[in-house]
Amino acid sequence: MSEIKENALMEKIVSLCKRRGFVFPSSEIYGGFNGFWDYGPYGCRMKRAIENLWWHEMVETRDNIEGLDSTIICHPTVWKASGHLDQFSDLMTDCKDCKSRHRVDQMEDPTTCPNCGSKNLTEPREFNLMMKTYVGPVFDNEHTAYLRAETCQPIFVDFQQVRNSARQKLPFGIAQIGKAFRNEINPRNFTFRSREFTQMEMEFFCDGEQGMEWFEYWKEQRINYYKNKLKFTDDFFRIYEHEKLAHYAKAAIDIEVKFPFGWGELEGVHHRGTWDISQHSQFSGTDLQYIDHDNKRKVMPTVIETSVGLDRTMLALLGKAYDEDTAATQKEGMEEDVRIVLHLPPLVAPIQLAVLPLSKKLNENAEKLYKDMNRYFRCEYDVTGSIGKRYRRQDEIGTPLCLTFDFESAADNAVTVRDRDTMQQERVSIDNLRNYVEDFINR
């Protein structure tokens, strides 16, 4: 791995993301729109892969977690009950000289403008982060609604409905993946702080007596996921234990990872007590307590939350994966002196296997093999340019395996498979290819 300075790394990642169509500014032909990003072909493949992995780990492999896909706009009282309308705000200040705007809690020195150094700042004032819209034909207070600021509130609101229809008993969880919107004062660090982003949240409901046990359980599960599935090593990963807790919370940690600009929060695991369900019971007038028929009692469920940003996961993975390798190029007889490579975990790489025929004459059989493999893995077929150039194109988007179909392949029913990281090549029988790739991806 080469040492790339943090500032330079961010620039390189932003540039690669645009060049190769991972992520680029929204509405760019109109000058972009601050805090909004579009995901292109490789970006949405990777995003979808992360989403599917999370869903598989959190929902599909567990009997006691159910899924939900709620609306983005909910009844406005939801946000009154959750506290967002009254409290979901940051302190902001404006620089009267350079006109830049800042979040006070993110300023190293709240009396000095971080942009121009001026001391001529406005008094800090509260700024609510909820995005407003109107529902219906009249644009007044009565018709004001909000885009959800987090995906978890509808989970609490629908708690009883999901529990009844899925016939779940405590303890059980509800998971949701979806868009969230925050009118961030100062969107920055590429997709890290956006105004529209995707969250993957799971709310686990249990009896308060077991709350701390489940908190520890979910903390461990989430750490294992990052280490074993997304391959975060200790130098990229740390846990921050909250000392100051919300008045209702019992325990909270942030999972922090090293982003291209430095350390930042990727996920929160929170013991939220009975706050959420109590609030929605009170504001809706619907008793959301759980009736424990076995012990003939009512329980106000305690909530353990795991909440992660999908965009931040992708940014952290790209930062961790990016490398410029100088030694490798000579090995494959290439003229350029640097190989740009993303060492992405194969489970979430946008393309997992590239099929490269050595010559166009081999198209027919190679394409057949590509179509076959594409049923099991995310594959790409590439016939243009020298084989070395095609390897480089795949290295740059993080494809872990490239398969070369050559003139021998039809005769010996085998192909050459090249490993992105070691650049080692191996002859693999076509009959065994699917198993080989599967083992490689899941190792």
Ligand code: ATP
């Ligand atoms: P921060 O302190 O960085 O503003 P937060 O503590 O407000 O984040 P939560 O409300 O706990 O974040 O949201 C859960 C997760 O959603 C975060 O850990 C993060 O991954 C993601 N997230 C939150 N805000 C943003 C944003 N503006 N852009 C992208 N992802 C975000």
